[in-house]
Amino acid sequence: MDKRNPLVKNKRILQSSYIPEQLPHREEQIKEIVEIVAPSLTKDKPSNILIIGKTGTGKTAVVKYIGKELKKADDNEENCSFIYINCEVVDTPYGILYNIGNQIIKDETKSIPFTGWSLDRVFSELTKYVDKENKIYIIVLDEIDRSFQKNGDDIFYFLTTINEVLEQSKVSIIGISNNPKFTDFLDPKIKSRLGEEKIIFPPYNTVQLEDILKDRSEEAFEKGVLSPGVISYCAALSAQDMGDARRALDLLRIASDIAERNNDSIITEAHVKYAKNKIELDAVSEVVRTLTSQSKTVLMSIVINTENDNPTMNTGDVFATYKHISEILETSTLTQRRVAGLISELDMMGIIHARVKSFGRAGRTREIELGSKEVMDLIKSDVLFKKLKNYKNVKQTTLI
Ligand SMILES: Nc1ncnc2c1ncn2[C@@H]1O[C@H](COP(=O)(O)OP(=O)(O)OP(=O)(O)O)[C@@H](O)[C@H]1O
Ligand SMILES: [Mg+2]
Structure with a gap:
């Protein structure tokens, strides 16, 4: 391991969980969302938002980025709290409410237990706590369709009607999904409540992916280790696929891993080709295995x-x-x-x-x-x- 030739300064930057400071080609979507959520800084309830876009189009990154900025703009979270839940990871109604609750309830002795309460009790306890401080709660439900597939729409009903019983605080929902059809199956009332504002994230084209990769690679790599065609090659391959930035970053990250393992001093298009094959093989073996x-x-x-x-x-x-x-x-x-x-x-x-x-x-x-x-x-x-x-x-x- 020690003999490896380190080509990557900071591997974390190429991981898909890393939120960069700049999100090129999402300026328009960021502006739209910020305009909708900004009133929360003066305790006015923002509309609910539904964000729809294919995989790797920056939905999670943009929303997390906005959450970070909101926190910066709001000292001590006095006016609004930003709560993020990934419904693929937390996939039961109880789990979702437990997570929301415990991000809100500061007093540990009062926290919702991991299991054991009835959903009704969790609902009413949560409602009580949300209303304790006069605040706007922005709750992000990422991969919202996953929760719906498994559990139906009870939880959305609760979260979109909670405002009717709250006296001080207000709750806004940001739902994120890569399935544009998912709302077709919702109760019409819930559908119109969740989708008060709808924002579409289109796939990236080759040029846009190149810009995204350029920014990330400047931070991640030592100077001169990327041979000139590598970024455009990764971008072209991923634009062809789905316009997926995650795929483009994966290609670059895996290509650099392969180059490091080979002790090569620069990353070339050949490494990217290997990376592409590896990703495809991994996907096939996952399918066969399961x-x-x-x-x-x-x-x-x-x-x-x-x-x-x-x-x-x-x-x-x-x-x-x-x-x-x-x-x-x-x-x-x-x-x-x-x-x-x-x-x-x-x-x-x-x-x-x-x-x-x-x-x-x-x-x-x-x-x-x-x-x-x-x-x-x-x-x-x-x-x-x-x-x-x-x-x-x-x-x-x-x-x-
Ligand atoms: N405009 C951008 N600038 C820089 N990085 C980006 C941009 N858009 C996406 N990315 C990066 O691409 C990767 C995938 O983005 P993200 O996770 O936000 O996709 P997503 O739309 O949430 O996809 P999914 O539907 O699969 O959850 C992340 O590493 C993210 O940081
Ligand atoms: Mg996502």
Whole structure:
């Protein structure tokens, strides 16, 4: 480790949790949000805001940045408190209220216990505390759709109607989501309350991503370690994908890790290419790793057919192999229809390709193909198939 050639001055700056001082190309959105929340500094209730934008478009970074600025502008949080909750991390109504409560309640002996109270009791205790000081509470619910998916809209109902029972304080909600459709499923009343103001974060284009990377890399890297094309290459790759700044930063960070590990003195486009492959492989292995045993068995059947010189097989071929493996592993066997359903799922995940082929009157079938060689290696090394020996020829497959 000590022999490593340190190319990065400060690794933290390239992490996605780091909030930079400057957020280029979000000036407009920052201005809009600040105009809405600024009245809280004089104890006027801001409208609720819904922020919508694809992944990596700076939603979390912008809101956290504004929270920091609000705190600076408001001595001792006299007029307003900014409370941030990530609903992907804290994903139950109780957890959300517990977190809000304990950011508000300063007296530890009065804090809401981690479990044990009824939701009604938490609601009423929280309402009491919110109303103790005459203040504006801005509550950010990041990844708000996650909470809705799991728990429905009770919590939003509580948080958007709390103002009707408060006598002194007021609560404003900033909801953040990368799913523009999520509000369609909300109760219409809650939908209109949450979305009093709607702000869209568009994806970044190549030039904008370049600016973002330039700023971050000036802080993060020693001078001269980035070869000239690296930033534009990272930006171009990520703009092509989704205009995702997180992806662009990941590419740069992983490329620099690879360069450091190789003891190279500059980071080049070749390192970025490696980084891209690594990110893609990591994503595929995560998908394969988290498949159900049945789906893994179907995938293994496709691998076996591929290795047995049957690279374009149909559902029947896959099902025959699947049945055979299930017998050897002594696991339950699904019907051919269910297996066909799992094949469609694997296709949708992009792990395999399944094309429908028509034979006119003779009917239709699917031609199934493995997505990549990596998938093959991943599934073959899965512990589920440790018992399979010599799967190259499924007829000879035997137990160890
Ligand atoms: N305009 C910008 N300037 C500098 N860095 C940025 C900018 N926009 C985004 N980033 C950085 O890109 C990364 C991803 O941004 P952020 O976490 O805010 O995305 P997000 O929109 O919240 O995505 P998600 O929907 O996946 O949560 C962070 O490291 C953030 O600091
Ligand atoms: Mg976010």
